[in-house]
Amino acid sequence: MTEIQESYIVRIPRGVRLREDKQRGGWVLLAPERVFQLDGIAQAVIGHVDGERRVGEIVDRLCEAYQAPRERIAEDVIAMFAGLVEKRVLEVA
Amino acid sequence: MTASRSYDVRPPMGLLAELTHRCPLQCPYCSNPVALERRRQELDTETWRRVFAEAAELGVLQVHLSGGEPALRPDLPELVAACVDAGLYANLITAGVNLDRARLEELADAGLDHVQLSLQGATPEVTDHVANMAGAHVRKLAFAAEVTDLGLPLTLNAVIHRANLHQIDDFVDLALELGARRLEIAHAQYYGWALVNRAALMPTREQVVEAVERVEAARERLQGRLVIDAVVPDYYARLPKPCMNGWGRQSLNVTPSGKVLPCHVAESIPHLEFWNVAEHSLDEIWYDSPAFNAYRGTDWMPDACQSCERKEIDWGGCRCQALMLTGDAAQMDPVCEQSPYHDEVQALAVIDASGSPDFIYRRFARAT
Numbered sequence: 001m002t003e004i005q006e007s008y009i010v011r012i013p014r015g016v017r018l019r020e021d022k023q024r025g026g027w028v029l030l031a032p033e034r035v036f037q038l039d040g041i042a043q044a045v046i047g048h049v050d051g052e053r054r055v056g057e058i059v060d061r062l063c064e065a066y067q068a069p070r071e072r073i074a075e076d077v078i079a080m081f082a083g084l085v086e087k088r089v090l091e092v093a
Numbered sequence: 094m095t096a097s098r099s100y101d102v103r104p105p106m107g108l109l110a111e112l113t114h115r116c117p118l119q120c121p122y123c124s125n126p127v128a129l130e131r132r133r134q135e136l137d138t139e140t141w142r143r144v145f146a147e148a149a150e151l152g153v154l155q156v157h158l159s160g161g162e163p164a165l166r167p168d169l170p171e172l173v174a175a176c177v178d179a180g181l182y183a184n185l186i187t188a189g190v191n192l193d194r195a196r197l198e199e200l201a202d203a204g205l206d207h208v209q210l211s212l213q214g215a216t217p218e219v220t221d222h223v224a225n226m227a228g229a230h231v232r233k234l235a236f237a238a239e240v241t242d243l244g245l246p247l248t249l250n251a252v253i254h255r256a257n258l259h260q261i262d263d264f265v266d267l268a269l270e271l272g273a274r275r276l277e278i279a280h281a282q283y284y285g286w287a288l289v290n291r292a293a294l295m296p297t298r299e300q301v302v303e304a305v306e307r308v309e310a311a312r313e314r315l316q317g318r319l320v321i322d323a324v325v326p327d328y329y330a331r332l333p334k335p336c337m338n339g340w341g342r343q344s345l346n347v348t349p350s351g352k353v354l355p356c357h358v359a360e361s362i363p364h365l366e367f368w369n370v371a372e373h374s375l376d377e378i379w380y381d382s383p384a385f386n387a388y389r390g391t392d393w394m395p396d397a398c399q400s401c402e403r404k405e406i407d408w409g410g411c412r413c414q415a416l417m418l419t420g421d422a423a424q425m426d427p428v429c430e431q432s433p434y435h436d437e438v439q440a441l442a443v444i445d446a447s448g449s450p451d452f453i454y455r456r457f458a459r460a461t
Contacts, residue, residue: 015207015246015274017182023104023152030182032207032248032275033322035106035154086317088274 004078004085006056008092010049016089018046031089045077049090055081100390102380104152107344108181109159109357110141112172114349116162118188119225119454120213122252122287122294124357125161129457134350138168140370142175144347147375149179153345157209159186161349170199177204184209186250189236190229197236201243208240209248209277214256215263223256225454234271241272248275253304253326254294255446261307268319276319278308280326284358284413286455292448298329300446328442332403333410333426340388340412345379353378355385358413362422388412388423398425 012018017030027043029036038046044065048058059074066073084090114129136144145156156176163169164187176183185200189210192200212233214220220230240247249271251257251264261278268276280301281287281294296304305325312321327334337344337356346354351370354360360367365384368377379385387393391404398409409415410426418427418441419434427434 013246014244017206019154019180021152021154028154030154030206032184032209032246033155033277088317088320 011051109346112163114161121290121452122281123455130349155182173203215260237271250277254281279324292445295445297446333428336411339408341385
């Protein structure tokens with residue numbers, strides 16, 4: 001499993017596209033031969049990935065929006081990003 | 094949208110666009126039908142553009158631009174742009190022997206999302222022999238380098254059979270060397286040309302087991318570096334594959350002449366009536382055409398499938414395979430161990446694996 005640090009910048013790589021799925025509702029990540037249907041939480045998190053923000057900044061923004069303990073949000077976000085990096089639909093730098 | 098249906102029909106996710114059946118390669122396991130469609134029958138640019146727009150409207154998310162060799166279409170960049178304009182993810186499935194840097198740049202500029210390159214072998218000897226084209230391997234490697242150099246994501250696809258099964262580790266090394274993000278190790282599926290060549294392609298059970306182990310080991314070793322997807326060979330299996338994830342459930346296939354099929358082999362079922370994009374919208378075809386509704390849901394299944402807990406996992410397996418091996422498209426897939434034909438299929442595989450015929454290469458029949 002890839003270690004994700006809060007200082008990492010995350011981005012959606014070329015070949016992966018985030019878009020709304022009007023017919024089925026919700027948002028999807030389109031990747032080579034794969035479609036990831038995002039639930040509300042994943043959509044809220046990935047919506048903050050703009051290729052410039054660091055993981056820590058994304059966590060901060062989510063804290064403001066959801067008013068949950070920072071530690072808990074950081075843990076969830078890092079786990080989600082690690083899973084997406086593993087599937088090669090997210091890159092870290 | 095008939096109200097009397099006992100199943101729901103959801104919108105499709107993927108569309109395989111066979112832009113042409115022409116191809117510079119002659120792979121003996123080609124997934125195209127043995128009766129190839131000719132250039133004069135091919136849809137024009139405008140019609141494809143309409144098909145892509147209708148597909149997006151219908152709910153399709155990804156289009157796989159395939160063939161034959163899609164790069165033989167001079168309008169390929171326009172077709173990529175048409176997909177992108179419609180909001181569709183555009184995936185090019187190519188043999189990579191006739192696309193130079195300038196052309197590839199055109200496709201990238203048009204918004205191409207991803208390239209899938211076929212590799213017939215991991216060395217020039219094997220690739221050139223299987224594809225029946227001298228120099229193919231070298232051209233493919235050069236093409237792969239251009240793809241990654243342009244920053245386009247690359248998948249390598251290797252169809253595995255007796256003549257290249259010993260090269261699995263080499264395919265993995267090649268994928269890493271070429272900077273591919275994904276590798277597909279797909280055992281040949283015996284339809285169309287592969288069925289014609291089954292005795293030249295079928296591996297032994299021991300070879301299949303070893304191949305599966307090698308793929309598993311590589312997948313574990315390279316987690317996070319290379320995504321490896323495997324398609325397992327089904328003649329030796331106990332359970333059928335969930336073919337297409339169910340008939341008319343997720344994807345559709347448009348042939349060069351515009352016929353719309355639930356899968357690329359579906360025309361092998363002779364009693365089905367396939368509608369053409371020239372006469373119907375994609376929406377009508379998906380929801381109302383007899384071919385798409387023929388094996389949807391579970392009502393068509395034989396009793397043994399109806400009472401099986403896997404009926405909505407396997408969806409009865411593959412209809413085309415049921416027809417080919419049992420004579421009845423509504424039979425359970427004979428790969429299933431519950432099938433009365435199961436032992437026969439395994440025996441077929443063993444017999445074919447012991448043969449040594451030459452390849453019958455994929456070619457257009459002589460014009461009549």
